[in-house]
Amino acid sequence: MNTEGQILRLMKRKIYITPLLFGLFLVSSLSYSQEQNTAEEDNASVYLEDYSDEFQEKFFEALKQKGIENYDKAIHLFLDCKKLDPETKAVDHELAKVYRETKQLDLAQDYAINAVNSDPENIWYLQNLVTILNLKQSGISEVASRIPSEDINLKQNLALVYYQMENYQSAIQVLNTLKNSAFTENLNSKLKMGLKEQEENTETFSFSTTVNSDSTTNETGTIDHYRYNIENIIRAKNFLILDTVAKEALENYPAQPYFYYARGLALNTKKRYREAASILEESLDYMLDDISLANKIYKELSTAYTGLNNSVKANIYLRKIRPGF
Template identity: 40%
Template sequence: MKWVRLIKYFVFLCLWLPLPGIAQEEESAEIFLEDYTDEFQEYFFEALKQKGIENYDKAINALLKCKEMDPESPVVDHELAKMYQLNNQMGIAQEFALEALRKQPANLWYLNTYVSMIYYRSLDLDAMKRQLPYEHTELRENLARILVDKGEYDLANSLLKDLQKNELTRGLQARIADSLAMKDNNLDTESVDGEKAKDNPYLELVGELQGLLDKGQYSQLEIRSTEVLEAYPLQPFFYFTKGVALNGLGQFRSAEEYLLMGLDFLTNDEDLKNKFYKELVLAYQGLGDTDKANMYLSKLKNGS
């Protein structure tokens, strides 16, 4: 059934294990569904449907029904957090984001949602330490990862000093050093051309994937996008290239999943957002879902 497929997709997003473990995610989603009644699943699907048409009040009401049936589900808490955020109710959104994190501190997806809520107001590391279940090492590592991806190098360095050195923390420190060296040399970090990109690993990867995309080398683009997402799981451009590659290979359902994930990470980049919309139109046309294709085509035309 369509609603079962959509709930499986949502759980895939929320559980957020490493990207190569997609088969494991499908199994986890099946286990999740088996634990709930048809009534719960129907309310959950209704929430996703209402979210898709931007009717957030109705989506919230449906999710609150799910919350009544399972007060301890971090999946429901996380989706409520995102829904309240979309409805511009930031105080309640933050409460649900923190509730999801307290139940599942190691979840990178949940933590990224929380940070996105406070990012444009204030990133106070001391305040985050008080609010978050900060005693969990994996949460602190994930927070450092998010801060580096957002270019908050001073905060990330402060956090990394208190973490045990391992492959992840050393890699993050190297990325910070590379980015600060570029800044010191007055290089344009927006450029992905010529010698400038070669001095920055992230920009070099962007240039490489853009080259594969321009040439229509979809098989190689799909492989490299998957590899790059392991190192940069919060960068929407790499979800975009993965989605383009999957569309090009005729794998429209997988393209839909990666494109929707990438949109969740996207902020303040209208050009890239429109590129996502174009690819979603192609994915839904390939799936024969005319309603969804037209919805994203309308978003593209309206610039919303």
């Protein structure tokens, strides 16, 4: 959904996405990418054929305002839509996303839960809820009593969401609660491959850091240790390892913007642009006066939004880069 015209075309035909069929497609496709994921998310959430002209006008304008980061205006318009039709699940989903962008995570969580309850089989609504919970450093168990957590389709979607986020252990835990089927066998196979790759990356990283560490940076687990190793990994262009190490560094030091930059860089190289944009924008909350690092973050943000076909935001961040640093 890149233009208002595309949205209008979507209104003229019914779009149905069966989560189970989508899931089987996901686990059988080696090349399924994040940008396809996000495009499907937007398409699946805007079937508005039965709504009034006033509702549609406000909804489209809200999407436009969200796209140019005018979040207060977007929230106001989405809330107007909510007044016009309180039961519209797409509005709850969009409000959850906008509140997530503005770091109002409690509100984001509430609207995300509303969206999931209105359509428990919608994988995009569940994905958004899990993303918000991750930002709150929480888990699905915290809201299990507020959603139909025992629904089979929801469980299958949850396993897929965890797989997509490379949270393989959580995906396995969910699969262990499901009966054996073609779905569980296919996803289990994918998860084993993912775990093997993670283990290989960890082993390679451990060997590399043992060989390359010097006396000033070899105290494992310090900020300097992580930064030294990440810089070496970036120079070596080993982006698979970079993602693993940067993620670990962020878990230990969540206020270090350099680690957000490193994770965003890794995600961009894997074409996981939506995740990259979210991580990189979060880093801006911790930036002080490091212009060189800010330039790197803005460059990666421009790359992420270019990958998401959002030229407006890509250019916004490109113009923020200050030459000479």
